[in-house]
Amino acid sequence: MSAAAPGLYLSSTGSYPRIGDSPELQVLRKTIAALDRGERTTADLLDAEHEMTRRAIADQMKAGLDVITDGLVRWYDPISHLAGKLENVKIRGLLRFFDTNCYFRQPVLTGKPVRRGPLVVNEYSFARNALGHLPTPKGKAGKLSIKPVLTGPYTLAKFSQAEHSGNGEPESFASLETRAMAYAEALAAEIGALAEYGAELIQVDEPAAVKFSEDWTIFENSLAPLIAARDKAREAGRKVEIALYFYFHDCTSLYEKLVKLPADIIGLDCTYNPKLADLIASAGSPKALGLGLVDARNTRLEDPEVLAWQIERMLSKIDGGRAYLGPSSGLEYLPRDRAFAKLELLNRVREALLGPKGSVK
Amino acid sequence: MSREKLKSLGLKLPLFPTTSVGSFPKPDYLAKARTEFSKGKITADQLRELERKATKFWIKTQEKLGVDVLVDGEMYRGDMVAYFAERLPGFTEGGLVRSYGNRYYHKPIITGEVEWPGPVTVDWWKYAQSLTKKPVKGMLTGAYTIMDWSFNEHYADRRATAMALAGLIRKEVEALIAAGCKIIQIDEPALSVRPEELPIAIEAMEATTKDLSAYFITHACYGAFEQIYPGMLELAVDNFDLEMSNNDLGLLEVFRGQPFTKDISFGVVDVHTHTMEEEDAVRRRVEQALTILSKDQIWVDPDCGLKTRTVDEAIEKLRLCVAAAEAFRH
Numbered sequence: 001m002s003a004a005a006p007g008l009y010l011s012s013t014g015s016y017p018r019i020g021d022s023p024e025l026q027v028l029r030k031t032i033a034a035l036d037r038g039e040r041t042t043a044d045l046l047d048a049e050h051e052m053t054r055r056a057i058a059d060q061m062k063a064g065l066d067v068i069t070d071g072l073v074r075w076y077d078p079i080s081h082l083a084g085k086l087e088n089v090k091i092r093g094l095l096r097f098f099d100t101n102c103y104f105r106q107p108v109l110t111g112k113p114v115r116r117g118p119l120v121v122n123e124y125s126f127a128r129n130a131l132g133h134l135p136t137p138k139g140k141a142g143k144l145s146i147k148p149v150l151t152g153p154y155t156l157a158k159f160s161q162a163e164h165s166g167n168g169e170p171e172s173f174a175s176l177e178t179r180a181m182a183y184a185e186a187l188a189a190e191i192g193a194l195a196e197y198g199a200e201l202i203q204v205d206e207p208a209a210v211k212f213s214e215d216w217t218i219f220e221n222s223l224a225p226l227i228a229a230r231d232k233a234r235e236a237g238r239k240v241e242i243a244l245y246f247y248f249h250d251c252t253s254l255y256e257k258l259v260k261l262p263a264d265i266i267g268l269d270c271t272y273n274p275k276l277a278d279l280i281a282s283a284g285s286p287k288a289l290g291l292g293l294v295d296a297r298n299t300r301l302e303d304p305e306v307l308a309w310q311i312e313r314m315l316s317k318i319d320g321g322r323a324y325l326g327p328s329s330g331l332e333y334l335p336r337d338r339a340f341a342k343l344e345l346l347n348r349v350r351e352a353l354l355g356p357k358g359s360v361k
Numbered sequence: 362m363s364r365e366k367l368k369s370l371g372l373k374l375p376l377f378p379t380t381s382v383g384s385f386p387k388p389d390y391l392a393k394a395r396t397e398f399s400k401g402k403i404t405a406d407q408l409r410e411l412e413r414k415a416t417k418f419w420i421k422t423q424e425k426l427g428v429d430v431l432v433d434g435e436m437y438r439g440d441m442v443a444y445f446a447e448r449l450p451g452f453t454e455g456g457l458v459r460s461y462g463n464r465y466y467h468k469p470i471i472t473g474e475v476e477w478p479g480p481v482t483v484d485w486w487k488y489a490q491s492l493t494k495k496p497v498k499g500m501l502t503g504a505y506t507i508m509d510w511s512f513n514e515h516y517a518d519r520r521a522t523a524m525a526l527a528g529l530i531r532k533e534v535e536a537l538i539a540a541g542c543k544i545i546q547i548d549e550p551a552l553s554v555r556p557e558e559l560p561i562a563i564e565a566m567e568a569t570t571k572d573l574s575a576y577f578i579t580h581a582c583y584g585a586f587e588q589i590y591p592g593m594l595e596l597a598v599d600n601f602d603l604e605m606s607n608n609d610l611g612l613l614e615v616f617r618g619q620p621f622t623k624d625i626s627f628g629v630v631d632v633h634t635h636t637m638e639e640e641d642a643v644r645r646r647v648e649q650a651l652t653i654l655s656k657d658q659i660w661v662d663p664d665c666g667l668k669t670r671t672v673d674e675a676i677e678k679l680r681l682c683v684a685a686a687e688a689f690r691h
Contacts, residue, residue: 017458018459036463096554
């Protein structure tokens with residue numbers, strides 16, 4: 001990196017399309033459909049998930065990213081994939097996920113959600129191994145990292161409900177706060193396990209916190225167990241950071257509060273309000289930022305020169321000059337070819353900022 | 362309350378008119394034919410013949426059940442946005458994106474100026490109307506929803522996109538009216554997705570229907586209507602077709618605070634369950650509607666399109682709607 005951008009990393013923001021238009025990219029869809037018909041086994045499903053995970057990782061490497069995810073290709077949706085693995089949680093009907101045209105299955109709590117086993121540790125472990133088996137792009141040796149992703153406790157709680165007992169008794173988990181704290185306890189255990197497995201950066205998504213800012217105190221309180229788990233891992237000698245990501249809503253009015261949260265990195269969707277980039281450039285940030293400047297919800301490709309100019313203004317105001325340029329959210333809302341083009345765009349932005357050979361422009 | 366408007370259009374409808382939201386399940390022979398067509402095994406003419414056969418079946422079925430305002434059942438459509446995007450210059454078919462679980466669809470991309478190529482739905486409406494003396498609704502997707510459910514690489518922003526689309530949907534509305542259509546439904550299921558954009562949806566609907574002589578209905582579903590109510594009543598339509606049963610009539614409480622000032626097509630059966638409601642339960646939903654709304658305002662229909670039900674289930678759900686409406690006419 002040049003002196004102009006000592007800490008600009010290219011990063012995934014989570015999901016990647018699990019399907020494409022060519023037959024070999026439809027293996028997961030076809031396997032799930034065949035499994036439903038009783039023509040395939042769960043072992044076949046696992047193979048298909050592995051295959052599409054490898055492809056997601058390969059695409060991110062090919063595009064030149066520094067921080068990669070497994071593409072979340074095994075996730076049914078961002079809510080039920082995690083909540084469904086907890087004890088005392090049933091998964092019910094479909095609801096719209098924010099302003100997307102995608103739907104998630106709603107968790108219903110029959111008691112306290114309890115973690116009895118790994119949520120994404122196995123997925124993280126597979127992705128890390130897969131990364132090790134793929135050819136490392138030139139100049140990236142030792143510089144690539146895999147980032148596990150979790151949906152945060154507040155967002156999980158906001159989209160869950162407590163089961164009605166039918167006897168008029170108040171439900172223990174009827175309150176949002178109780179649900180959020182219970183999920184936080186489960187996720188804190190997962191963060192501890194991920195740190196133990198070597199995860200150095202863990203992304204926690206909290207899109208609901210900016211959409212429903214009236215619950216700010218509940219959201220903020222629910223972070224405490226996660227931060228405590230991170231600190232405990234650090235005390236045990238683990239090097240781990242938590243990145244909190246916010247998207248699907250304008251973050252501008254909450255910016256001052258967001259950058260004071262006790263996470264190490266704050267990831268922001270900059271596409272809902274162009275003034276957010278101006279605000280970051282003027283107010284600065286006391287901690288590293290995830291800059292969601294590339295629109296993950298529309299196929300139009302941004303001008304790399306314009307984005308480079310925006311980043312240049314912001315970087316000097318970000319503490320340590322460390323920032324993670326990425327899509328505004330996960331990329332699964334785009335067709336695969338367009339999602340890959342967005343990843344390639346990230347590299348073009350960095351080139352526009354640094355010059356093609358890393359020289360300062 | 363638009364009974365005067367209906368009268369002025371020459372439409373004599375009973376109290377609690379019954380209708381349905383738009384789509385019906387495709388009979389097995391048609392579903393199979395669509396697959397064969399996509400594989401090039403049958404011609405477009407052969408497919409169209411079967412679509413006409415299925416349309417006739419549903420028109421006759423609705424007549425037999427005693428439905429008052431009919432729909433063609435959309436035997437020739439797949440996705441409600443893609444159907445128009447595939448026919449309008451300015452759109453390109455995008456790659457597959459996920460809807461949920463293992464369901465994917467081709468999300469359209471607006472890559473150029475959108476244009477109206479001439480009537481898209483009029484021939485189907487004429488055919489359906491020729492099969493019955495009862496009024497058949499013209500069925501369109503609204504500009505705001507087409508905008509929200511498409512990628513945009515051409516227009517400057519979401520408002521500009523919605524307004525460009527409104528201009529061409531208006532031409533389709535005019536063509537339907539010229540063909541004799543008097544009741545036109547313009548679906549806006551994305552209406553409540555971004556509450557802050559309600560003014561755009563209102564502006565686009567105004568541009569679509571202003572000063573045109575028809576009774577306009579809009580259908581919306583799966584939304585946080587409490588966030589856009591009562592502002593949504595400014596939409597330039599006469600009737601809101603809303604899913605009421607899926608949320609246990611929770612919307613009625615929202616209406617209690619601020620009066621609902623338009624007609625309503627009140628969803629009395631849930632379309633997302635194989636379970637059949639009891640006749641009494643459906644009647645009670647109408648009863649509850651009457652605690653907030655006047656009898657002149659209420660139309661009776663299912664929550665949403667019935668295309669995800671089996672043919673038999675769809676027929677039974679429609680029968681329940683008709684039975685409930687008739688119970689209150691006397």
